[in-house]
Amino acid sequence: MSEISEEKIRSVRNDFPILSRTIYGKPLVYFDNAATTQKPNVVIDAISNYYRNDNANVHRGVHYLSQQATGAFENVRKKVSTFVNAGSSDEIIFTRGATEAINLVACSYCETFLNAGDEIIVSVLEHHSNIVPWQVACERKSAHLKVIPVTPDGDLDLEAFGKLLNDRTKIVAISHISNALGTINDVAEIVKMAHNIGVPVFVDGAQGLSHGPVDVQKLGCDFYAFSAHKMYGPMGIGGLFGKSSWLEKMQPYQLGGEMIDRVTFEKTTYNEIPYKFEAGTPNVADVMGLGAAIDYLNELGWDFITAQEIDLLEYATAQLQAIEGIKIIGMAAHKAAIISFLIDGIHFFDAGTIMDHLGVAVRTGSHCTQPLMNNLGINGTLRASMAFYNTRQEVDKLIDAIQRVKTLFA
Amino acid sequence: MTITETIDQLIKEFNQFDDWMDKYNYLIEMGRSVPLIDDTQKTDANLITGCQSRVWLSSEYKDGIIYFTADSDAVITKGIAYLLIRVFSGHTPAEIVDAETTFLDKIGLKEHLSPTRSNGLLSMVKQIKLYAFAYQVREKNS
Ligand SMILES: Cc1ncc(COP(=O)(O)O)c(C=O)c1O
Numbered sequence: 337m338s339e340i341s342e343e344k345i346r347s348v349r350n351d352f353p354i355l356s357r358t359i360y361g362k363p364l365v366y367f368d369n370a371a372t373t374q375k376p377n378v379v380i381d382a383i384s385n386y387y388r389n390d391n392a393n394v395h396r397g398v399h400y401l402s403q404q405a406t407g408a409f410e411n412v413r414k415k416v417s418t419f420v421n422a423g424s425s426d427e428i429i430f431t432r433g434a435t436e437a438i439n440l441v442a443c444s445y446c447e448t449f450l451n452a453g454d455e456i457i458v459s460v461l462e463h464h465s466n467i468v469p470w471q472v473a474c475e476r477k478s479a480h481l482k483v484i485p486v487t488p489d490g491d492l493d494l495e496a497f498g499k500l501l502n503d504r505t506k507i508v509a510i511s512h513i514s515n516a517l518g519t520i521n522d523v524a525e526i527v528k529m530a531h532n533i534g535v536p537v538f539v540d541g542a543q544g545l546s547h548g549p550v551d552v553q554k555l556g557c558d559f560y561a562f563s564a565h566k567m568y569g570p571m572g573i574g575g576l577f578g579k580s581s582w583l584e585k586m587q588p589y590q591l592g593g594e595m596i597d598r599v600t601f602e603k604t605t606y607n608e609i610p611y612k613f614e615a616g617t618p619n620v621a622d623v624m625g626l627g628a629a630i631d632y633l634n635e636l637g638w639d640f641i642t643a644q645e646i647d648l649l650e651y652a653t654a655q656l657q658a659i660e661g662i663k664i665i666g667m668a669a670h671k672a673a674i675i676s677f678l679i680d681g682i683h684f685f686d687a688g689t690i691m692d693h694l695g696v697a698v699r700t701g702s703h704c705t706q707p708l709m710n711n712l713g714i715n716g717t718l719r720a721s722m723a724f725y726n727t728r729q730e731v732d733k734l735i736d737a738i739q740r741v742k743t744l745f746a
Numbered sequence: 747m748t749i750t751e752t753i754d755q756l757i758k759e760f761n762q763f764d765d766w767m768d769k770y771n772y773l774i775e776m777g778r779s780v781p782l783i784d785d786t787q788k789t790d791a792n793l794i795t796g797c798q799s800r801v802w803l804s805s806e807y808k809d810g811i812i813y814f815t816a817d818s819d820a821v822i823t824k825g826i827a828y829l830l831i832r833v834f835s836g837h838t839p840a841e842i843v844d845a846e847t848t849f850l851d852k853i854g855l856k857e858h859l860s861p862t863r864s865n866g867l868l869s870m871v872k873q874i875k876l877y878a879f880a881y882q883v884r885e886k887n888s
Contacts, residue, residue, distance in 0.1 A: 360766070683820035685799040686774075693766055701798050715819070716798070744767075744774065745821065 340644055342727075348636070349725050351376040362695030365730045370515045370543060370674050370721035371699055372565045375625075379569055382628035386621045394620055395594060395611075409620055412627035413610070419630050420560060421551040422577050429583075429610045430618055433574035434542035435465040437561030438509075440576060440613060441538055442469035444586040445559075450506050452478040457500050457508045459484035459492055460711050463515055464704045466540040470509055484510070486711065490517040490666035494525060501533055508537045512544030512560075516703040516719070517666025518649075518674030520547075527556040536582065542566055546723070547645060547672040549638045552577050564622065569629030573622035576613075583609045590615040636724070644724040645673040652720065652731045659738060665717050676703075676717040679738065682745045684718045690744060691718075691737040698734070749841055752833050753849045760853035769854065773825030780828040783817040794869045799823040801866035805877045810838055812881055814874060818866065826850070826858050826867055834874050839885060842878035847871050 349355050352374045357364050366374060386408075392401035394409045410425075417425035431437045450456070456470045460483055474481045482505075484497045492510070501508075508530045513520050527537045536558035544550055544560075546567040552560050559582070563574040578586075588595055588606055592615035597605040606612045633641070652675055656662050661680035679687055688700035701716040702709045709716060720734055747755070763769040783792075787804040794801045799820035806813045814835040818824040833849065834842050850856055858867050 683799060685820040686822045688798075689822050690770065693770070715800075744771065 340640065340647070344640070345644070345725070345727055349727075351378070351632075352725055353377060353380070355725060359695045359697070360693055365696045365726075365733050367720040367722060367726065367730070367734060368697045368699050369546075369723040369726075370566070370703075370719065372571065373546060373568045373723055374725070375570065376568060376629075376632050378632050379625045379628045383570060383621050383625045386624040390624075391621070393617055405620060408627075409618070409623055412623045412630075415627050415630045416575055417577075419550075419634075420545070420562075420577055421553050423553065424580065426609050427577055427580050427583065429576045429578065429613045430623060431561075431574050431576055432572055432619070433563035433565065434540060434561045435563075437559075437574060437576035438465055438538075438540060439469045440589040441559050441561070441578070441586075442473045442509075444589045444613070445507060445536075445538075445582065446470075446473035446477060446479075447587050448585060450474075450477045450479050453504060454479040454506045455482050455500075455502070455504045456480075457482045457484060457497070457505055457510075459497075459510050459521075460486045460708050461490070461492065461514045461517065461519060461521070462509070462511055462705065462707070463540065463542065464706070465542070466509055466511060467707065470507075479506070483707075486519075486708070490514065490519045490668045492519075492521055492526075494522070494529070497526065498529055501530060501535065503533065505530075505533070505535045508535055509540065510537070511540040511542070512550070513541075513547060513672045513674070514666070514705075514708075515543050515674065515721075516705040516708055516717070517668065517676055518671040518721075519666060519668040520670040520672055522670075523555045523557060531556065543672065543674070548642055558582055564626040564629060567629055568632060570622040570625035573619050573626050575626075580609060583613070588612050588615070592616045594618075641724045645722060648722045648726055648728070648731060649673040649675070651728050652722065652734070655731060655735050656738075659735065659742075661742065662738070665712065665714070673722040674719065675721075676719045678714070678717055679742065682741060684716050686745060687718055687738070687741045690741045691734075694733075694737045694740065696734055696737045749833055749837060749845045753846075753852075756829060756833070756849065757852050766854075770822065773829075773855075774821050775825075776828045777818075777821035777823070777825035780824065780831075783815040787815065788817065794866045794873060799866055801827055801870050803827075803870055803873055805874075807881050810885075811836060812839060812842060812878060814877075816870065823858075823867060826855060827870060829853075829855075830867070830870060830874065834878075839878045839882035843875065843882055847875075 354374050392405040394406040413428050414425045416428045471481050482500045485493045530537045538559040539557045541560045541562045545562045558579050560577040565571040595607050595612050595615040597607050663678045665676040684700040699719045783802050788802045792802045792804045799818050801818045803816045814831050816827040818827055
């Protein structure tokens, strides 16, 4: 039984206004947190407060508001840096989200370091966002994409990974946590293996930052990408941690204002990191929202968050396994609170449509991981992804909804 | 029956249900009972992929009339595909080209034709219209 009091969870739920709304007249049960998490009041307020009271462009004005906005903006950079334990806040670049961070590295790193005949290693588990940019980089440079296979439980096959690594490998790009199966990859081990032969590791942390503390120095990774909207912050903002030793050597990704040092028609020189990678006016309001999300998570504490998510994961897994005809896809030993499953003889789209009408929001389909689904020999799954504000009672509603689906399609 | 008459009848049929569950039950029954598309017609060329469910649509043109058959791997999608077939199959290219396609709104199934559902049904409607248009062009040229 969970140690966490219902009172605590009720108070946490009150921080998220959307959780009290209804869908088709029924209380919302939101189990699509891997797609995006809901936002607490403090995040919503930080954004609206910025526009109401503090709006000014950053890095460009001598006037009071601009100075204040710049200070607040740079302060969030420090917060992110501390949150992931980067070496310095210069190693934090703001982007639109994980996807843009991946594209940034796939373009800028590969432009400088990838040559014909070289290899990039990804895994079968990856989200399309962590496949396509590398695939296209390989096509541009006549390099080759190599793929780490998964075991039937949904773990990366590290032995096979060891065999893929060689002196042509230029970078390894893997996810911290699989959005489709919930597998938590052993990033530290992967980094160790790659670094042994001097190969840098890029981590797609889109699902990583919301489920537990991340320490990029402990992981040892060279890059770590994330999206704020998957960690209770706003959409349209995210970031990239990159070791300064790499960032210094990489070409800028986009060009324009803010990222330059001196511009003449003969020659332009670039600003220092991180500004070299932040062309144009940044999304300041959402950076404020991201800052508020980090404060919120810090205050809530990882002890509470992980205890609650582990409880939900274990409870939901047991409840699902007790239903006849349910097959859980992905049974890795280390998993985040993400459960993919199938109901025997019932198409996931049919099941999801009915569950939606019962107020239970789950995701159906391939979860942007078509190569993984092909590899597993399926077209898609139903996916329930949980957050600390979910409850066992909500898991019970999910189970009830599945029972109704089974009766309806029997 | 004309296309408009079939649509009116569908609206009447669905108006009987005030509970969404009954409506889906009806669709599921439809999805289960309708004649399947001939297996030889379940080709990649006839496949309309949505990322949620897959729809196969095949057309046949005989004596100035177009006949459609369809199938889907999801039962609800198949039920709705069947409704579309009831409306559009057995009509002339001109009738199909001119027909309105918003009737799913009126029977409370609008969300199934939204592009975000990506269940293949919206593409199926487009494909039906496209077939009709192509046969119409062919008629004019022959
Ligand atoms: C593992 C993983 N990588 C990358 C992404 C892309 O994130 P975004 O769309 O926020 O850029 C997602 C989002 O679904 C994800 O789950």
